[in-house]
Every structure is written in C-alpha cells, then in structure tokens.
Amino acid sequence: MQKELRDVYYIDGVRTVFGKSRPNGIFANTRADDMVVKVIRSLLKRNPQIKPEMVEDNIWGATTQMGDQGLTLGRTTALLAGLPVSTPGCSVDRMCAGGMTAINNAISDIACNVADIIIAGGVEHMFHHPMGQGADPNPRFISEKLVDISALNMGMTAENIHDLYPHLTKEMADEYSVHCQKKAKAALDAGYLDDMIAPMTVWTPEGWKVAATDEQPRPEATLENMRDLRRPFRKGGRVTPGNSSGLNDGAAGCIIASAAKAEELGIKPKMRPIGYAYMGVKPELMGLGPIPATEKVLERAGMSIDDIDFIELNEAFAIQCLAFIEHFHLDGIEDKRLNQLGGAIAFGHPLASSGARLHMHLAKLFELHPEAKYGLSTMCVGLGMGGAVLWENVG
Ligand SMILES: CC(C)(COP(=O)(O)OP(=O)(O)OC[C@H]1O[C@@H](n2cnc3c(N)ncnc32)[C@H](O)[C@@H]1OP(=O)(O)O)[C@@H](O)C(=O)NCCC(=O)NCCS
Numbered sequence: 588m589q590k591e592l593r594d595v596y597y598i599d600g601v602r603t604v605f606g607k608s609r610p611n612g613i614f615a616n617t618r619a620d621d622m623v624v625k626v627i628r629s630l631l632k633r634n635p636q637i638k639p640e641m642v643e644d645n646i647w648g649a650t651t652q653m654g655d656q657g658l659t660l661g662r663t664t665a666l667l668a669g670l671p672v673s674t675p676g677c678s679v680d681r682m683c684a685g686g687m688t689a690i691n692n693a694i695s696d697i698a699c700n701v702a703d704i705i706i707a708g709g710v711e712h713m714f715h716h717p718m719g720q721g722a723d724p725n726p727r728f729i730s731e732k733l734v735d736i737s738a739l740n741m742g743m744t745a746e747n748i749h750d751l752y753p754h755l756t757k758e759m760a761d762e763y764s765v766h767c768q769k770k771a772k773a774a775l776d777a778g779y780l781d782d783m784i785a786p787m788t789v790w791t792p793e794g795w796k797v798a799a800t801d802e803q804p805r806p807e808a809t810l811e812n813m814r815d816l817r818r819p820f821r822k823g824g825r826v827t828p829g830n831s832s833g834l835n836d837g838a839a840g841c842i843i844a845s846a847a848k849a850e851e852l853g854i855k856p857k858m859r860p861i862g863y864a865y866m867g868v869k870p871e872l873m874g875l876g877p878i879p880a881t882e883k884v885l886e887r888a889g890m891s892i893d894d895i896d897f898i899e900l901n902e903a904f905a906i907q908c909l910a911f912i913e914h915f916h917l918d919g920i921e922d923k924r925l926n927q928l929g930g931a932i933a934f935g936h937p938l939a940s941s942g943a944r945l946h947m948h949l950a951k952l953f954e955l956h957p958e959a960k961y962g963l964s965t966m967c968v969g970l971g972m973g974g975a976v977l978w979e980n981v982g
Pocket of ligand 1: 834
C-alpha cells in the first residue's frame, strides 16, 4: 500500500508557436483542439520510450471552454491524438493559470499514486474566443460592490496598479518592455527556443503554411517608437500595446511522470517540482497576484527569494513586473534571474497556455546553467489571483 507521497518529475515540454489573434493571424483558421493534438503528438514523438498507452490522463486548461475549446478538451484531444480509449482526460479552468493548474494537478495525482505518466498543459485561441466570451458575471458583483467594475477588464487592472504605485511610471514600463524584447531576440538568435516549438502545418487564405515562428516579438521596439502608442484602457493611461502582453493563439504542454517510471524507462528528467501555491488578491489589482503566491510557495518550502536562481514571471503587463521587482528587492529590470529568455510581452500570452510556457523557459535555463539549483514560475490570474510553482534542477 502506498503510504508516502512519491517523487515526481517534469520530463519534457513543447508548444506551438504563439500567433496573433486577428483575421490574418497564423492560426485564424486552425482549431484550438488541433493545436493541443499537435502538442500531445510532439511530446510523444520526442519521448519514444513513452508509448501512448502509458499516458494515464490528459489534463488541459482553457479559459473559454466552448466551441473548439469545449466538450472536455482533455478527453476530446486524447481521442483525436490517437491515445487509446482507455486514456481519460479532463479540462480545468483557472483562467491564465489554466495550464499551470493542469500541470499542478498532474503533479499531485502522480505524487498520490493516481498515475505514473500524465500529459498536461493549456491552450487559448483568443481569436476564436475573445476574453470574456459568453461570460455572464453575476450583477451582485457590481451592485453589492464586491469588486470594482475595472476588475473585469485586465488592462484596467494594470492601470489600477499604476495608480497604486505612481513612482512606477509609464517610462519604466516601456523600458521594461524594450528590455524584454531584447532578451527575447537574444534567445531566439541563440536558438534557445528552437527545441521548445512544434512547427504546425496550418491552412491560411494563401494556402498551406508552416507555423514555425512566433508572430508577436518586436525586436525593433525602442522607447521612442513605444512612447506614443495608443492607451486603450484609459484616456491618458499608461498601459499600451507595447507594454502589455498581446492577444494570442497557442497551445503548450508537458509530460509529468513519477520518478520511478522515469527511471524504469531510462528517461532523463529536467526538473522536480518542490511545491506550488495559489493566492487571491483584490480582483481590481489582479496583477499583484504573483507576490503573495510566491511568498506562500517559498514559505511552505522553507526558502527565500534569494535561494532562487531563475524566476519566470508571466508578463501580462509590464507594470505588474515592476511591482514584483520592487516587492522582492530584485536588481531592477536587468536582474539576471528574471525572465532571462524574454517573456510574454515579446512572445505573447495565450492565457491558459502560458504557465506551460513559463516552465519550458525555466527548463531551458536549467539546461543552460547546470549549476543553477532552484527556479520559480509565477503568474497573475484574472479576478485577482496568483499562481506559483517551485522547481529544482535535476537535468
Ligand atoms: C493592449 C491591447 C488592447 C492591444 O491590442 P491590439 O489590437 O493587439 O494592438 P493594437 O492594434 O492596438 O496595437 C498594435 C500596434 O501597436 C504598435 N506596437 C505595438 N507594440 C509596439 C512596440 N513595442 N513598438 C512599436 N510599435 C508597437 C504596432 O503598430 C502594432 O500593430 P501591428 O501589430 O499590426 O504591428 C491588447 O494586446 C491587450 O488587450 N493586451 C492585454 C491582454 C490581456 O489582458 N491578457 C490577459 C492578462 S491577465
């Protein structure tokens, strides 16, 4: 009888490229579930020791669970990817942290001896499913002042953080974003992202194309060309298309396995989860969520931010990263621990898929820096939440 929690490993992660959510975006004519299938099949192809019948669950996060993201995506994509009918699947939703939650659920299942191998990740096709599609917020939220009305618009929550920290200016947010674009360009030029991406053949009005390059990075970004971008969320606001993550389409996932199974199959794991945490904050300040989530996961692990070699902080908006940097006394926007390979401001943020992308960047950094011991992936979540996962480098 299993009496203790088992050791769990992150084996491998892969994603589609991230497209722009617009009529001429690379994935405009591609189904979200087919993007998930691409990720599942790529994971199995890259890890031939893992046979389809060894996958014991298929857990996927998506924020808008309807249409091509509906019908219990974990089950539909297991069938579509050619996993045996005996492989179950499920879908989870924690908005932007949908993929992160799916992966954490897989970690816990395996630790509790529910399964040995699980595929988990997240997808969001924001062109097919614009944020808030089909949502019907209870009028009590507003009539009883349970949340400020700005809580329902993510860009407005970022403006609220600017209000709260007036010393963190638009210029600083723009500087942060230019630096992010530079880091992303350096990572792309060095080929560090090549093996994270599963190119996918897609139908476009110009015929079949291979989606092999992220559409959003702007290596040409400068403080000057960002200065006068429109302020879509508030007249005279500080949040612009340049210092926000974009509207994107993409899928990202990974294989999580028990240490025992990985050893039996002769698979070299990349990372070991140490713990994870979620925390709530005021919904109208949702971008602050990573701060208490990080504090909680560190506290429960008996660690401090100084123990962490690499931090993957999802960049929904630059201002929330500035607040995180200030809170944890990081070494400014150039802190070498933070988003070393660039973040969502460059690569995009297809909501539920981003948690899985953060883990991929961390795994790559661990590979590039074998001396690094610990890493953190953390992200903010709509309606005022944060998620954080602590990892150990075992690669
Ligand atoms: C900010 C936002 C409204 C911008 O919307 P958009 O329709 O994609 O962007 P816009 O058309 O207004 O602006 C894009 C244009 O700005 C300019 N631009 C954007 N970034 C730039 C930069 N760094 N440098 C120079 N120009 C830039 C370009 O001209 C660009 O057009 P292009 O993409 O065709 O080249 C949208 O990206 C958004 O809502 N982001 C936040 C998403 C979100 O809330 N996620 C959840 C977080 S919890």
